[in-house]
Amino acid sequence: MLQVTSKDVNGWNTVIKAASALLEEIALEFHPDKITMRNMDPSHIAMLNLEWLAQSFDGYVCDGEYIITLRLEDLANVVKRASKGDTMEISLGEGNSVVIKVRNGYQREFTLHSLESSHTAVPLPKVNFAAKVVITLKGFRDAIADIATVSDQIVIKGESGSLTLSGSSEYGNVKVTMTTSTSELKEIDIADSSTASYSVEYLEKFIRSLSTSTDTLSIQFGNRLPVKVEAPIDQKGSKLEYYLAPRVE
Amino acid sequence: METVYGTTSPFIYLPLRYNALLSMGPSITSDPGLFGDPNKWLNISASDLLRLRLSSVTSLKPVNPERSILDSDVRKLREVALSQKYVDIEVNMTKSQRKIFRDQFSGTISVKGRLERVLNYSGTEFSRPIEKVFSDGSLRAADAVKYLFESDVNVYKIQQLLSVGSLGINRKLVATRWSITAVDSMLSSSMLREITQYGIISSYMVGKSYIMGNRFAVVVEPECYSFEMLESWAPYNGSENLIQVLARDNEGYFGRKDYADEVEGAYYAARFSAVKFLENIRKQASIIVLMEVDRNWIPSLGVWRVREGVKAAFENIQKQDDKTHAYNEAFKFMKTRKESWVISSSKFRQIKIDEFLR
Numbered sequence: 001m002l003q004v005t006s007k008d009v010n011g012w013n014t015v016i017k018a019a020s021a022l023l024e025e026i027a028l029e030f031h032p033d034k035i036t037m038r039n040m041d042p043s044h045i046a047m048l049n050l051e052w053l054a055q056s057f058d059g060y061v062c063d064g065e066y067i068i069t070l071r072l073e074d075l076a077n078v079v080k081r082a083s084k085g086d087t088m089e090i091s092l093g094e095g096n097s098v099v100i101k102v103r104n105g106y107q108r109e110f111t112l113h114s115l116e117s118s119h120t121a122v123p124l125p126k127v128n129f130a131a132k133v134v135i136t137l138k139g140f141r142d143a144i145a146d147i148a149t150v151s152d153q154i155v156i157k158g159e160s161g162s163l164t165l166s167g168s169s170e171y172g173n174v175k176v177t178m179t180t181s182t183s184e185l186k187e188i189d190i191a192d193s194s195t196a197s198y199s200v201e202y203l204e205k206f207i208r209s210l211s212t213s214t215d216t217l218s219i220q221f222g223n224r225l226p227v228k229v230e231a232p233i234d235q236k237g238s239k240l241e242y243y244l245a246p247r248v249e
Numbered sequence: 250m251e252t253v254y255g256t257t258s259p260f261i262y263l264p265l266r267y268n269a270l271l272s273m274g275p276s277i278t279s280d281p282g283l284f285g286d287p288n289k290w291l292n293i294s295a296s297d298l299l300r301l302r303l304s305s306v307t308s309l310k311p312v313n314p315e316r317s318i319l320d321s322d323v324r325k326l327r328e329v330a331l332s333q334k335y336v337d338i339e340v341n342m343t344k345s346q347r348k349i350f351r352d353q354f355s356g357t358i359s360v361k362g363r364l365e366r367v368l369n370y371s372g373t374e375f376s377r378p379i380e381k382v383f384s385d386g387s388l389r390a391a392d393a394v395k396y397l398f399e400s401d402v403n404v405y406k407i408q409q410l411l412s413v414g415s416l417g418i419n420r421k422l423v424a425t426r427w428s429i430t431a432v433d434s435m436l437s438s439s440m441l442r443e444i445t446q447y448g449i450i451s452s453y454m455v456g457k458s459y460i461m462g463n464r465f466a467v468v469v470e471p472e473c474y475s476f477e478m479l480e481s482w483a484p485y486n487g488s489e490n491l492i493q494v495l496a497r498d499n500e501g502y503f504g505r506k507d508y509a510d511e512v513e514g515a516y517y518a519a520r521f522s523a524v525k526f527l528e529n530i531r532k533q534a535s536i537i538v539l540m541e542v543d544r545n546w547i548p549s550l551g552v553w554r555v556r557e558g559v560k561a562a563f564e565n566i567q568k569q570d571d572k573t574h575a576y577n578e579a580f581k582f583m584k585t586r587k588e589s590w591v592i593s594s595s596k597f598r599q600i601k602i603d604e605f606l607r
Contacts, residue, residue, distance in 0.1 A: 024445075042445075042473035042502040043535075044601045125605035152595070170494070199599065201501075226605055245602040247595075 002030055002066050005059030005089045009082045010211055011233050015050060016076045017209035018240055022048055023072060027117050030066040034238075038122060046202050049124060049241040056238040058087070068098050069117035078102075078110045125243050129220035129228065130192040131158035137214045137231075139184025141207050143176040148200050150174050153247055156221055157195040163188060167200065186216055194222045197247045203227075206242045224248075250365055253277060253306055254339045258285025261330045262307055262358055263412050264350050265424045272309035273317075273413075273422065274340075274364040275326060279304065281335040287405055287553035291561070295461040295547045302357045303349070308342035308364035314422040318414050323422070325367040330413040331383060332373035333406075341365040354426035354514045356551030378402055383415050390417030394435045404521070405553070408432045426514065429552060433517035437524045441504055444527045445474050450534040453575040456566035457582045460558040462546025465538065466579035467523065467562045470572065472535040474527070475501050477596050478512050478519050481585040484543035489584045495593040515540065518552040522559035526566075538562075539590060541583050 006012065015037075019026045022041035029036045037050040054060035078100050082088050086104040093099040093111050100110045143165045147154050151167030151174070158164075163185055166175040178185040210217075210231050218230040229242045255277035263271050278284040280301060283293070290298050310322065317323050329336045344362040351357050375383075378400035382393040393416040397407045412428035414420040423431070454469040462485075477499035483489040498509035498516045509516035523536045538559055569575035580587040591597045 040602055043475055044472075044603050045501075045599060047602050123606050125602060126607070127605055199595075224600075226602060243602060243605075245600045245605065248598045248600065 001061055001063050001092075003059060003061040003089060003091045004030070004035070004057055005087060007058045007087050009079055009086065009088050010213065011052070011056065011238070012079045012082075012088065014209065014211045014214075014233055015052070015240065016072060016079060018048060018206060018242070020072050020076065021205035021209050022046055025069055025115060025117075026072050026075065027067055027069045030062045030068065032062050032064070038124070040122060041202075045199065045245050046206070047122070047125070047243040048206075049243070050239075051241075052233060052238045053236060056234050056236045059089070066092065067117060068092075069115040070098065070112055071115065074112050078112065081108065081110070125226055125228075127222070127225050127228070129225065130190070130222035131194040132187070132189045132218065132220045133158065133163050133185060134187035134216050134218050135163070135178070136184045136186065136216055137207070137210060137212070139178065139182075140217055140219070143178075144200060144204050144207055146176055147174045148204060152200050153197050154200050154203060155195060155197045155249075156219075156227060157193075158188070158190045158221070159193045160190055161188060192222070194225075196221050196224055196227065197249055198227055198244050199247060202244050203229075206244075210240075250341055250343050252339060252341055252368065253308070254337070255279075255306065256281045256335050257329065257338050258282070259329045259332050259336045259338075259409075260285050261326050261409065261413050262309070262350075262355070263312075263422055263425045263428075264309070264352065264355075264358070265426070266311060269314065271312050271314055271422055271424055273312045273323065273326060274307055274309035274360075275329060275338055275367075276305045276307040276358065277338065277340075278306075285335075285405075286403075287551075287557065288403070290553065291460060291557055295545070295550060298461075298550060299357060299547055303359040305359060307358050307360045308340060308362045309360055310364040312422055314414075318421060322364070322367045325370060327413045327415055328373060329370050330409050331375055331379055331415060333376045333379065334372060334374040336370050336372050338370040339368040341368060351549035352426055352551070353549050354429050354552050356553070357549045376402070379406075379410065379415075382410070386418060386420075388417070391435045391439070393417060394432055395439045398436055398439075404432060404436065404556075407436075430514045430517045433514075433521040433556070437517070437520050438504060440524045440528045441474065444524065444533050445502060447527070447531050447533045449473060450530070450532040453569040453572055454566045455569055455575050455578045456562035456564070457579075458558050458561035458565060460561060461550060461554055462543055463554055463558050464541040464543065464583060465519075465555075465558045465562045466582050467559060467566070468537045468539075468575050468579050469566070470535040470537075470575070473502050474533040475499070475535040475596065476520050476523060476538075477536070477594060478509075478516050478538040478540065479590055479593055480512050480515065481539070481541045481583070481589065483586075483589065484541055484584040485546055489586065492586055492588045492592065495585070495589055497593050497595065499595045512540075514552045515555040518556035519559045522556050522563060525560070526563040535596070537579075537594070537596060539579055539583060541585055543584065
């Protein structure tokens with residue numbers, strides 16, 4: 001049996017938006033204690049890893065392991081129909097279907113057909129990050145937007161006590177520096193000075209998908225290593241992790 | 250003022266003026282069969298093509314893209330443009346000093362004077378698909394373009410129809426250069442919706458072509474769809490021995506929403522031919538187009554040269570053993586240094602996440 005109930009659809013919106021930036025289908029794995037999802041984008045440049053704990057839901061009943069694969073567009077269209085204050089419940093329907101009930105006074109019931117999944121389990125990147133920072137979503141979002149004005153590549157550099165985000169092209173240079181005294185930079189832990197470059201487009205798409213209610217992000221990186229951006233979905237430990245492979249300078 | 254009588258392929262030219270205003274008028278030519286069909290231009294030299302374009306008699310009158318659409322002369326010219334056969338046309342024009350419009354998108358046109366009035370035209374013949382989209386005011390422009398393409402109307406005719414405001418719901422005149430890019434973009438986007446559902450091609454491939462001072466190499470990789478185009482002018486300006494950053498635009502699996510501002514219209518023309526290749530074989534792949542301009546290049550022949558050059562490269566495509574062979578084959582064909590292509594490419598510099606899963 002599977003029955004997952006949320007009184008707030010913000011979490012669903014965040015997960016759908018983040019996944020839509022990378023994928024066309026979403027393969028949600030329902031476990032007795034959590035929902036997970038791990039997918040690479042079609043070009044194998046980024047990976048999204050979801051860990052959505054049972055305690056984040058208002059009701060969570062799952063007596064086994066279920067994988068539901070849905071077209072993201074279909075799921076997004078249904079979730080869009082839920083307004084603030086509506087309760088959303090997901091359960092298994094007949095055959096290969098998923099039933100989504102939206103309640104607020106009266107009940108609306110949507111049935112979506114689960115796709116035959118081509119999804120195969122992938123491991124998480126095995127990386128020893130040399131640098132970790134905790135930064136406000138607004139601070140990181142603004143820095144990326146600044147860099148996007150001149151470049152499609154962002155260079156993230158971590159040194160003792162400072163984080164530098166920069167970009168350059170024939171049009172010019174942008175450099176954003178944050179130190180421990182900057183309010184946007186909440187924590188910084190640099191084991192070794194580290195520099196790596198990443199696609200602005202990919203980072204921007206993920207950051208834009210996050211709800212503005214997200215307070216801070218944890219960002220880990222290292223020389224020529226992927227960047228891992230960890231964003232909380234709520235205050236109960238559920239999170240989205242985004243891995244983005246580096247670019248060579 | 251004098252009366253000019255002649256034949257148009259038909260080609261109605263709409264160059265940009267200023268403040269989003271346009272000019273509009275017919276090109277009368279002695280060789281309408283050749284003038285109106287860029288597919289045949291590959292068989293002649295660049296200088297012969299330029300001579301053909303410059304020998305035409307084009308007269309223009311100022312038009313407003315929206316307000317002029319029902320003006321008497323504009324209505325006549327729009328009907329002439331719909332014809333699938335050459336049209337005999339008689340116009341009154343005031344001759345002026347010859348003005349040459351050099352447009353990198355739509356090509357070089359020689360304008361001989363101001364169009365005063367379209368007097369007569371005869372010989373128009375309309376194909377059923379063109380009549381259908383013209384008479385259907387509820388059909389969106391993108392759907393009309395797709396329908397015409399699927400009805401085997403050639404892409405150059407579709408560009409002309411969009412330009413003279415014969416497609417879509419809110420019809421207006423569109424500059425020739427913008428209609429070319431718009432049609433390339435609409436058709437590619439439409440085909441890509443299908444292509445991204447196809448299986449991935451099984452091997453590396455490389456195709457090459459050389460057309461009128463432009464050298465093309467296309468590299469096809471067995472991955473999900475992505476497209477990148479790099480443009481080098483090194484052999485044109487004698488800097489082929491330098492390592493330099495080249496113009497580049499690219500897109501991933503989900504396509505692009507913003508304008509390709511480095512390679513511009515050539516990007517959309519090349520992507521159209523690349524996507525058409527994938528549609529023909531019903532597979533998806535990652536494609537890189539390398540384009541190089543050398544000293545045989547004559548400016549402003551139009552982006553048809555890119556569309557046809559890339560198409561020709563795909564017609565000569567050959568399988569390769571692996572990625573290294575494929576790129577070596579492509580770089581060897583080019584005069585520009587390999588390092589310039591590599592440092593300028595987004596795809597070359599992007600590492601895959603798979604490398605960190607081991």
